[in-house]
Amino acid sequence: MDRKRTFAVVLEPEAEGGFTVRVPSLPEIVTYGKDEREALAMAEDAIRLVLEDCAARGAGLTLAEFIALL
Numbered sequence: 001m002d003r004k005r006t007f008a009v010v011l012e013p014e015a016e017g018g019f020t021v022r023v024p025s026l027p028e029i030v031t032y033g034k035d036e037r038e039a040l041a042m043a044e045d046a047i048r049l050v051l052e053d054c055a056a057r058g059a060g061l062t063l064a065e066f067i068a069l070l
Contacts, residue, residue, distance in 0.1 A: 005051075009043045011036060026050050 007026065011019040014032075019039040023029040029046045033039025 007043075007047055009040065011039050021046075023047060 007023050010022045010024060012022070013019055018032055018034045019036060021029070021031045021033060021039045021043045023043060023046070026047060029043070029050060031039075031042040031046050033042045
């Protein structure tokens with residue numbers, strides 16, 4: 001069963017245009033989008049990939065990590 005999760009996403013405007021994207025609860029994610037729409041799509045894709053990688057490696061979240069994501 002797929003679980004719906006919600007993550008905070010931080011968009012940082014760049015001087016040359018576009019946005020750097022960070023996901024505080026998944027610090028390994030840093031991505032970029034040329035506009036807000038693309039930045040959010042990149043964040044969604046990065047979150048999915050990180051969670052899929054964790055699942056593939058059998059690296060489930062600990063209870064503390066899961067609670068931190070809520």
